[in-house]
Amino acid sequence: MKHNFGAGPGILPHEVLKQAAEGVLNFNGTGLSILEISHRSAEFESVLNEAVSLVKELFNVPEGYSVLFMQGGASSQFALAPYNLLPDGGKAAYVETGVWANKALKEAKLFGQVEIVATAKESNYTYIPKDFTIPKDAAYIHITSNNTIYGTQMKEFFKSPIPVVCDMSSDIFSRKVDVSDFGLIYAGAQKNMGPAGVTLVIIKNDILGKVDRKIPSMFNYQVQIEGGSMYNTPPCFAIYVSMLTLRWLKAKGGVAGIEQENDAKAKALYTEIDRNPLFKGVCAVEDRSHMNVCFVVENPEHEKPFLKYCDEKGIVGIKGHRSVGGFRASIYNALPITSVHVLIDAMQEFQENNK
Numbered sequence: 482m483k484h485n486f487g488a489g490p491g492i493l494p495h496e497v498l499k500q501a502a503e504g505v506l507n508f509n510g511t512g513l514s515i516l517e518i519s520h521r522s523a524e525f526e527s528v529l530n531e532a533v534s535l536v537k538e539l540f541n542v543p544e545g546y547s548v549l550f551m552q553g554g555a556s557s558q559f560a561l562a563p564y565n566l567l568p569d570g571g572k573a574a575y576v577e578t579g580v581w582a583n584k585a586l587k588e589a590k591l592f593g594q595v596e597i598v599a600t601a602k603e604s605n606y607t608y609i610p611k612d613f614t615i616p617k618d619a620a621y622i623h624i625t626s627n628n629t630i631y632g633t634q635m636k637e638f639f640k641s642p643i644p645v646v647c648d649m650s651s652d653i654f655s656r657k658v659d660v661s662d663f664g665l666i667y668a669g670a671q672k673n674m675g676p677a678g679v680t681l682v683i684i685k686n687d688i689l690g691k692v693d694r695k696i697p698s699m700f701n702y703q704v705q706i707e708g709g710s711m712y713n714t715p716p717c718f719a720i721y722v723s724m725l726t727l728r729w730l731k732a733k734g735g736v737a738g739i740e741q742e743n744d745a746k747a748k749a750l751y752t753e754i755d756r757n758p759l760f761k762g763v764c765a766v767e768d769r770s771h772m773n774v775c776f777v778v779e780n781p782e783h784e785k786p787f788l789k790y791c792d793e794k795g796i797v798g799i800k801g802h803r804s805v806g807g808f809r810a811s812i813y814n815a816l817p818i819t820s821v822h823v824l825i826d827a828m829q830e831f832q833e834n835n836k
């Protein structure tokens with residue numbers, strides 16, 4: 482058995498994979514595959530409708546917001562947000578908390594001015610900057626809720642006089658969030674809610690319509706809203722598997738239920754990192770991510786042997802991102818706490834064998 486700590490595409494619940502496999506062969510007893518039915522069929526429409534309803538229910542999405550399933554990954558949203566929201570000559574505010582935040586602001590520069598209101602670059606992004614002023618004359622402020630590569634996470638959001646745009650790719654549905662704090666939330670599905678190929682967008686309708694530029698239909702949120710995510714052929718299979726994952730999440734007690742489990746998993750693993758003299762954490766303790774746990778070895782000579790040791794135990798995907806090094810254990814929603822304990826046991830045994 483493998484324990485999948487990969488950062489993304491990440492682990493999916495085993496029962497979801499079984500249902501998805503069945504749907505590929507014979508979808509809901511239709512005698513057809515989910516891969517070969519029309520996206521306009523009643524069967525697929527019911528999948529899309531259920532996916533939208535589950536998002537609204539699980540995240541308590543208020544009136545006045547639209548839920549979209551789009552393509553092109555979170556990386557497309559880096560550009561679509563300013564394309565749709567930042568007027569020519571206008572300004573957008575960005576909080577720079579890592580590689581993804583940086584890629585997002587780079588795209589915004591194509592459309593207008595960017596004001597970096599806070600950055601943690603000087604520390605190689607080991608903490609979340611907290612004291613920043615929101616410029617009231619900016620079109621929006623962009624944040625990244627969880628920094629997948631560095632292992633930091635914003636623990637609190639804020640009320641803002643301008644729309645808050647948030648990249649939630651790596652912690653969407655991992656904890657309770659007040660959607661009314663945000664103008665736009667987007668997330669590539671492949672970290673915590675489904676397979677690669679679909680991107681969730683939750684957008685407050687009244688933040689649209691404030692730019693004059695011409696926007697091609699596929700990249701226009703308003704067109705996507707009017708088309709109900711079906712302006713063109715949507716990524717049917719990725720939406721189906723996301724819907725199954727959301728059903729699974731609901732059955733587990735929803736976001737509140739999973740948040741408790743995620744807290745317990747993170748606490749167990751960070752406790753071991755802090756206790757074990759061979760390892761140490763890399764981020765400010767108060768900003769530690771409950772999704773991507775980054776740590777290093779005190780003695781660099783232990784790095785390769787520990788990886789090999791983990792490999793033998795079926796622990797996969799824990800090598801850190803090349804810009805941080807060390808280890809990164811991604812403990813997304815679908816990763817059971819039993820897998821976290823297998824990793825903790827491996828760390829303890831490794832310590833015993835390296836006295």
Ligand SMILES: *Cc1c(COP(=O)(O)O)cnc(C)c1O
Pocket residue numbers: 489553554555556557581625627628629648649650651669670672
């Ligand atoms: C993985 C990731 C992305 C990139 O997502 P794609 O869907 O591959 O474009 C963006 N932001 C964050 C926070 C991520 O973790």
